[in-house]
Amino acid sequence: MNYKYLFSSIQVRGLELKNRIIFPAMGTKMATEDKFVTKQLINYQVTRAKGGCGLNFTEVCSVYGKAAPKKFLSISEDKYIPGLKELTEAIHEAGGKAGIQLWLGGLAVGSDQSQMIVIPSPIPVPGTEYTLPGASLETIHEAVEAFGAAAKRAVEAGFDVIEFHAGHNYTPHSFLSPYFNRRTDEYGGELKNRARFLLECIESIREHIPINMPLFMRVDAHDDYLEGGLTIEEVIEFCKMAKEVGVDVLDVSRGNFSSAAIKYEVPPIDLPRGFNVENAARIRRETGMLTVAVGRINDPSQADEILNTNKADMVVMGRAQLADPDFCNKAFEERTEDIVRCVGCNQGCYDGFVSTEMPFITCLRNPALGREEEYQVSMTLNPKKVLIAGGGIAGLEAALQLKKRGHYPVLCEASSSLGGQFALAGEAPRKGEMKEAALAIAEQVIKEGVEIKLNTPITEKLIGELKPDEVFIAIGSTPIELKIPGADLPHVTNSHDVLAGKSRVSGKAVVIGGGLVGLEVAEYIHDNVDSITVIEMLDKVAKDLGELRNICVMESLYAGGVQTVTNARCIEIKKDAIVVERLGNVEEISCDSVVVAIGSKSRSFDSVRIYCEEQGILVHVIGDALKARRALNAVAEANEAVRAIS
Known part of the structure; x- marks a missing residue:
């Protein structure tokens, strides 16, 4: 043994x-x-x-x-x-x-x-x-x-x-x-x-x-x-x-x-x-x-x-x-x-x-926690072909649970790899286990025999060819763009591209956005830049972090000398500075690189939704495709949607 x-x-x-x-x-x-x-x-x-x-x-x-x-x-x-x-x-x-x-x-x-x-x-x-x-x-x-x-x-x-x-x-x-x-x-x-x-x-x-x-x-x-x-x-x-x-x-x-x-x-x-x-x-x-x-x-x-x-x-x-x-x-x-x-x-x-909102504890990896009797896997008596658009954590979870229930899921991912933003989040400091978990569930989906199509974005044509009984939309979200002068300058990038290794940041860096992603990006680039300043429009940073992760992340930022500026709204980006409006004053903060991390928005899929409605195909929208939130919500929604299929 x-x-x-x-x-x-x-x-x-x-x-x-x-x-x-x-x-x-x-x-x-x-x-x-x-x-x-x-x-x-x-x-x-x-x-x-x-x-x-x-x-x-x-x-x-x-x-x-x-x-x-x-x-x-x-x-x-x-x-x-x-x-x-x-x-x-x-x-x-x-x-x-x-x-x-x-x-x-x-x-x-x-x-x-x-x-x-x-x-x-x-x-x-x-x-x-x-x-x-x-x-x-x-x-x-x-x-x-x-x-x-x-x-x-x-x-x-x-x-x-x-x-x-x-x-x-x-x-x-x-x-x-x-x-x-x-x-x-x-x-x-x-x-x-x-x-x-x-x-x-x-x-x-x-x-x-x-x-x-x-x-x-x-x-x-x-x-x-x-x-x-x-x-x-x-x-x-x-x-x-x-x-x-x-x-x-x-x-x-x-x-x-x-x-x-x-x-x-x-x-x-x-x-x-x-x-x-x-x-x-x-x-x-x-x-x-x-x-x-x-x-x-x-x-x-x-x-x-x-x-x-x-x-x-x-x-x-x-x-x-x-x-x-x-x-x-x-x-x-x-x-x-x-x-x-x-x-x-x-x-x-x-x-x-x-939380005062959750009636009892749950688990990102196991939505059946506290619902053990209700969530027992029951095999379907009516197997269906289900097209899943998106190979992130929500899509993978849906594919796995559908297969376990006896359905025929087909998972289509627009990129060349599985794991989505959950795997991307694992690139942040100290979060390697999240990337490992994303890769592990992808391996489990493959092991279960789910049909997977990479480099395959969902289209009306694809739906017409595959002829699914139902469709899951789990295509995730995309970074929100900053609509201000200078946002398209060459030294401006976004958090996703930084974590994915597509963009390099150097010199004096400014991160616009002091939520979870912005702070993790600040940690991620720390060793490659001269200084980091995080700009947040709210009265404090890290408001979207849970209490205990908040402690750890803030301690790390403090130890790394990362500066935070709150109550500050970025109104312009220049070649060597950003301009912020703060407490009624306009200030400039010098910088060489800018990373935008102001959140994500759901990707559009209106044409696919309309096509499915015309064809009488039921559509389930889960995860960030519904609303950009935490992975906990994505996995729970995937399970609920699977359980709703007869």
């Missing part, structure tokens, strides 16, 4: 896991408003258990009734046991093991203003005269008892494993970190006092579970971006204390939501794969404890190497299994070329979780 370490069993107390892969606790928004398990959440977990995962954890589950926010799971009362038991039984029936993550959320509970925020020390609320109070001794003691009571309920509900969440800025981590904990009583000061609350919680949990039941603990390797916060040396000392009172396994994570370190909690594509593994390795080495590695581990070879080199005993592969719930089975069967890989875009998992 190629991945013998990854798929070897492991014994933790009385529990044997069939492999070393863990599906971790991740927020989903799939719980009910009043914190109960739903059928949707069960299907979500069961699909990954059927996919071969060794251990499935619930998302964070509140233990303390006074601090249990809505839309998050809770185990703070007996009434939650039946639903949680239904979840564990379903996971067991699917061949998996079930773990529950016991949680007291601290500042994160502020999402529900009716609930108590349990923190060690007072914190002023920005923009108000109010200060959040530190926890009283009574509250601390109640919380300790709540962890024990929750553990007892978890046993009744049939969980195999308990995980105590002591990281990510939540209440236990806040007590442990000197950045948050300024107490002067027995729960503050030196490390052993700051650890006291956590150790009491662990003891309370251990007292209420069988001796052969494993207890995991999620910890941060150290505090990032928090001056005077936890060091890895302190974390190691604390983990040794935790071992003495009953913790068996350390789940070594990283990050906090009080600073830019939140990027480490759901690490985007900008962070290196396996960026936290060495921290886990050191903690494992110095504590002698079983350890779980976490952080952009999305490839079976990568995971197997981590285990083979004794850097960890297990690995968290969370978003890898969001993107492909059959990840484990495919890796075990050595069908790695069939794995649909997470690309760290964060568009559906993190951005979807914090």
